[in-house]
Amino acid sequence: MTELGVILLAAGLGKRMKSSLPKVLHRLGGKPLLQYPLSAAQQFEPKKITVVVGHGAERVRQACSDRDVAWVVQERQLGTGHAVLCTREIYRQFAGDLMILSGDVPFITKQTLEALLSHHRKEKAALTVLTACMDRPAGYGRILRDGRGAIEGIVEERDASEAQKEIKEINAGIYAVSAPFLFPALERISNENDQGEYYLPDIVDIALQDGARVCAVQVENPREIAGINTREELALMEKSLQEKINRGWMEAGVTLKDPQTTYIDEEVVIGKDTFIGPNTHLLGRTVVGERCRIDGSAYLTDTQLSDEVHLRFSVVLSNCRVEDGAIIGPFAHLRPGTSLGRQVHIGNFVETKEAAIGEGTKANHLTYLGDVTIGRETNIGAGTITCNYDGFKKYRTAIGDRVQVGSDSTLVAPLSLGDDVYVATATTVRRDVPAGALVYNERQERVKEGWTEQKRKKMKKL
Numbered sequence: 001m002t003e004l005g006v007i008l009l010a011a012g013l014g015k016r017m018k019s020s021l022p023k024v025l026h027r028l029g030g031k032p033l034l035q036y037p038l039s040a041a042q043q044f045e046p047k048k049i050t051v052v053v054g055h056g057a058e059r060v061r062q063a064c065s066d067r068d069v070a071w072v073v074q075e076r077q078l079g080t081g082h083a084v085l086c087t088r089e090i091y092r093q094f095a096g097d098l099m100i101l102s103g104d105v106p107f108i109t110k111q112t113l114e115a116l117l118s119h120h121r122k123e124k125a126a127l128t129v130l131t132a133c134m135d136r137p138a139g140y141g142r143i144l145r146d147g148r149g150a151i152e153g154i155v156e157e158r159d160a161s162e163a164q165k166e167i168k169e170i171n172a173g174i175y176a177v178s179a180p181f182l183f184p185a186l187e188r189i190s191n192e193n194d195q196g197e198y199y200l201p202d203i204v205d206i207a208l209q210d211g212a213r214v215c216a217v218q219v220e221n222p223r224e225i226a227g228i229n230t231r232e233e234l235a236l237m238e239k240s241l242q243e244k245i246n247r248g249w250m251e252a253g254v255t256l257k258d259p260q261t262t263y264i265d266e267e268v269v270i271g272k273d274t275f276i277g278p279n280t281h282l283l284g285r286t287v288v289g290e291r292c293r294i295d296g297s298a299y300l301t302d303t304q305l306s307d308e309v310h311l312r313f314s315v316v317l318s319n320c321r322v323e324d325g326a327i328i329g330p331f332a333h334l335r336p337g338t339s340l341g342r343q344v345h346i347g348n349f350v351e352t353k354e355a356a357i358g359e360g361t362k363a364n365h366l367t368y369l370g371d372v373t374i375g376r377e378t379n380i381g382a383g384t385i386t387c388n389y390d391g392f393k394k395y396r397t398a399i400g401d402r403v404q405v406g407s408d409s410t411l412v413a414p415l416s417l418g419d420d421v422y423v424a425t426a427t428t429v430r431r432d433v434p435a436g437a438l439v440y441n442e443r444q445e446r447v448k449e450g451w452t453e454q455k456r457k458k459m460k461k462l
């Protein structure tokens, strides 16, 4: 079998994005654009995948550091033809076929690439171009065909005549090409065009001059090869990806009250009969169980909810784990390292961080619980604060089972409260408290009768 290699072009800045971030790192469905064609390429298990990077090369590499690919740096972006030529050394000994993909064409599928490659091989072509017919072809290179319908060349829009601009068949920027043809051909292309760049599509002319076979394969669904060049295109693509993902979850038995304002990343998983209200964001590797209820305005990142969890209106959770039946919010902020046991209640204006909270425990109002471990069936009163930071270091608080922490208590870490401890209201606890004990601060309460009237009289005199 002929060997296969893949070249992915990702060196361009993406001028039309007007961004200092390399275009292929702009996010779609929560992932950098480049991850999409990379995944498509990897499904072929090619001998080698080479990614050509340039603008922000180091950042691009970092964003894909989990991938087994070879990186080639194109120091100056002299055009797509030049970009491919930069991989010449890597493929010097390579006599097989190469697929060339574009880093900014995210929705290309394995099936389409398979069709491209098998046509290329069946026809024994030197070069096979993927094309599509578009109602609005603006921005793309146009496919020129001769009287008999054979491909004759590709002209970039900015170099095209008015008549050529009318052509609806466009170059997808994706090719199958035989390596021994490719590299010598690239050395022969010129940069005499409107942009002064070396255009990869110009190898069509070289092949035809040499009498080599050039084929074209048309994709059925032009949306698949839509490239992203502007932020508007990115937003439209995000919208259509979102619609597809949301449709998928509704088909799988999830209710989305308002799919228009529900944002679910690609890798998220949601269980059956879960209800999701408006303006919900489920991001990263978030997992939501069955029969959960998310009232609305929820922002979840890399968070796992088990079954029957109820997120009331307006909550933010990042890197949290929540067990069955817990109720959270409204207006709660659960920060990384929070894990809630079954039936935990976290109420309004509660913030947690690195907090492991046991089954049935409640913290219903106005509380900060940071760097803390809490047992089961404990009640944290309103206004309780774990003082975990002395300006230099963070310290942990441990609270046992069935503890009653009275309202307005401050727990100064490092600290441990045993099981069944009772913290009186407005206590500042600085020392460990053994199981079953009451802790309170000695403080005298005084009442001065008639004080208000005296005060008012005094104020009027002044």
Ligand code: UD1
Binding pocket: 009, 010, 011, 012, 013, 014, 052, 074, 076, 077, 078, 079, 080, 081, 082, 083, 102, 103, 104, 105, 139, 140, 141, 142, 154, 156, 170, 171, 172, 173, 198, 199, 200, 201, 226, 227, 229
């Ligand atoms: C390219 C094609 C066009 C096609 C369109 C499909 C050329 C000249 N034109 O145009 O016919 O219709 O794709 O989407 O190829 N890149 C580099 N180094 C460079 C220049 C570009 O790596 O020096 C990379 C970019 O990062 C991008 C890809 O090549 O991933 C395509 O470049 P882009 O500038 O977006 O080409 P288009 O104008 O879209």
Ligand code: CA
Binding pocket: 104, 227, 228, 229
């Ligand atoms: Ca492009």
